[in-house]
Amino acid sequence: MISLNEEQRIILNTVKQISREKIKPRAAEIDETGEFPWDTAKLFVENGILNPLLPEQYGGIGAGYLLFSLILEEIAKVCASSALLLIAQADGMLPILCGGTEALKDKYLPQLAEGKIAAFAATEPGAGSDILSMRTQAVKKGSDYFLNGRKCFITNGSIAHVLSVYAYTDRDKKSKGISAFVVEKGSPGFGYGKNENKMGMRGSINSELIFEDLRIPEENRIGREGDGFPNMMEALNTSRLFAASQAVGIAQGAIDEAVAYANQRVQFGAPISRLQAIQFMAADMVAQTEAARLLTYQAARYFDTNQKSQIGKFCAMAKFLATDTAMKVTTDAVQMMGGYGYMKEFPVERMMRDAKLTQIYTGTNQIMRMVAAREIFK
Numbered sequence: 001m002i003s004l005n006e007e008q009r010i011i012l013n014t015v016k017q018i019s020r021e022k023i024k025p026r027a028a029e030i031d032e033t034g035e036f037p038w039d040t041a042k043l044f045v046e047n048g049i050l051n052p053l054l055p056e057q058y059g060g061i062g063a064g065y066l067l068f069s070l071i072l073e074e075i076a077k078v079c080a081s082s083a084l085l086l087i088a089q090a091d092g093m094l095p096i097l098c099g100g101t102e103a104l105k106d107k108y109l110p111q112l113a114e115g116k117i118a119a120f121a122a123t124e125p126g127a128g129s130d131i132l133s134m135r136t137q138a139v140k141k142g143s144d145y146f147l148n149g150r151k152c153f154i155t156n157g158s159i160a161h162v163l164s165v166y167a168y169t170d171r172d173k174k175s176k177g178i179s180a181f182v183v184e185k186g187s188p189g190f191g192y193g194k195n196e197n198k199m200g201m202r203g204s205i206n207s208e209l210i211f212e213d214l215r216i217p218e219e220n221r222i223g224r225e226g227d228g229f230p231n232m233m234e235a236l237n238t239s240r241l242f243a244a245s246q247a248v249g250i251a252q253g254a255i256d257e258a259v260a261y262a263n264q265r266v267q268f269g270a271p272i273s274r275l276q277a278i279q280f281m282a283a284d285m286v287a288q289t290e291a292a293r294l295l296t297y298q299a300a301r302y303f304d305t306n307q308k309s310q311i312g313k314f315c316a317m318a319k320f321l322a323t324d325t326a327m328k329v330t331t332d333a334v335q336m337m338g339g340y341g342y343m344k345e346f347p348v349e350r351m352m353r354d355a356k357l358t359q360i361y362t363g364t365n366q367i368m369r370m371v372a373a374r375e376i377f378k
Contacts, residue, residue: 002297008067014047015074024078030203031081031350036159037203040082045115053090054097058105059113065238065303069245069296076249077256080354081203083249087242088155088204092118094238095164095180099223099231108162108182119160120239121151121183121209122232128153129367131232132174136211138167138181145169145181145221147189147214155361157207158192161185164235165211166228178228182220189214200353237315239362241303244296244318247326247358251289254326254333254351258282261337261346272336281336285329292322313375320368323358330355 004012022043030037044050052068054060063071068090076083093112096104112118127134136149147167151157163183170177183190193208223231259282262273272278299314330352334341341348359365 002066002070004067008063011049011052011061011063011067012070012074015049015071018043018047019074019078023075023082027079027082027347028344028350030079031200032202032344034197034202036205037082037085040079041085041115041117044086050086050115051089051093051112052086054093054109054113058097058109060109064300065241066297066300069241069300072242072245073249073252073293076246077253079203080246080250080351080358081201083246084155084201084204087239087246088120089118090242091120091235091239092156092160092162092164095120095222095231095235096162096182098234099180099227100182101219103219104182104222112162116161117156117159119154119156119163120235121154121157121163121165123153124150125152129364132178134166134168134178136165136167137171138169138179138216140169140218140225143218145216145218147181147183147211147216149211150193151209151211152193153196153206153361154209155204155206157205157209158195159205159207163209164222165209166232169225169228173226175229176226178232179225180222180228180231181216182222183211183214183216187214187216199356200350201357236362237311238303240315240319240368241296241299243358243362244292244299244315244322247319247322247355248289248293248296250351250355250358251285251292251322251326251329254330254348254355255282255285255289257346257348257351258285258333258336258341261340265337265340278336281332285332288325289329292318292325296322313372316363316368316371316375319362320359320365320372323355324365326355326358327352 048061051060052063056062072083124134138145138147165181165183168177169179189212191210196206262278265272296318299318302310333348
């Protein structure tokens with residue numbers, strides 16, 4: 001079904017190995033402490049996969065979207081927070097790669113390959129699904145912009161070294177008045193509110209960002225003034241693909257745990273895997289996950305073959321199908337494992353909590369259905 005060349009197979013096999021041997025043993029601790037896994041980030045850097053989509057000229061491996069989807073899936077099987085680390089890194093990097101000048105790319109992209117952390121900052125307290133309600137504003141004075149406003153729920157927010165930030169430069173123009181900028185950690189006027197205490201994906205940091213007369217040089221603008229909205233939409237399409245890939249991995253990880261448990265858990269004198277009720281649950285879980293996986297891979301192929309007319313619809317469909325599937329499959333995995341599934345000793349309860357976020361971030365699944373329907377009926 002998936003044809004990979006020798007180099008891609010080596011990369012994916014490396015990811016499988018480090019996921020099994022290095023990341024999985026740390027997953028419960030990462031969840032329990034709610035701390036960012038710097039050791040995992042270092043592991044990704046050492047194996048050249050912190051930024052798989054980054055072209056080789058900037059220090060990356062130039063992976064395609066399908067290979068990146070496979071990488072995310074493998075990592076999410078054992079630790080969704082670690083997969084989200086790669087997603088957030090790509091979310092922060094891609095606006096620069098896709099819209100930045102060569103000078104901007106040369107300045108920041110090699111830093112991300114070397115281990116600097118990236119973030120994508122668009123969401124605000126009053127602007128989530130309705131992103132045009134954002135209030136953050138960048139006013140140009142001479143050759144600089146001065147940024148004022150707040151962002152919330154920003155993945156990697158308080159730890160990121162390089163952030164792609166969106167703000168109005170002309171509110172009257174609505175979507176055509178949004179611009180994107182690269183902001184560096186430690187810039188005067190750049191502050192932080194709270195880091196969120198979350199239900200799941202607790203090893204991923206989500207922060208409130210505060211901008212007070214933060215000076216941004218004009219050369220740090222991504223693209224032309226007013227190009228921010230299409231740049232943001234392009235980044236969100238990719239992020240929806242990444243969320244779908246992560247969700248498929250979470251679902252598969254829960255299936256692996258539940259099937260292994262059912263094969264060894266004895267009730268009524270035999271493994272519960274011989275009970276028809278358990279078999280029917282497992283069949284549905286696997287069938288639904290395989291369907292979500294195929295749709296996600298198809299969305300990734302549309303990116304790799306640059307079929308732009310299909311990308312928005314398929315990313316939205318893959319996102320809502322895969323993430324709804326992950327929520328159902330993880331819930332069923334807990335049910336299949338009974339009282340043990342509810343205990344933190346077993347990873348399926350963590351997977352169930354992690355799965356919930358995938359239905360919400362990068363656009364809620366209700367919004368994703370609207371996006372898909374708009375493409376279907378246009």
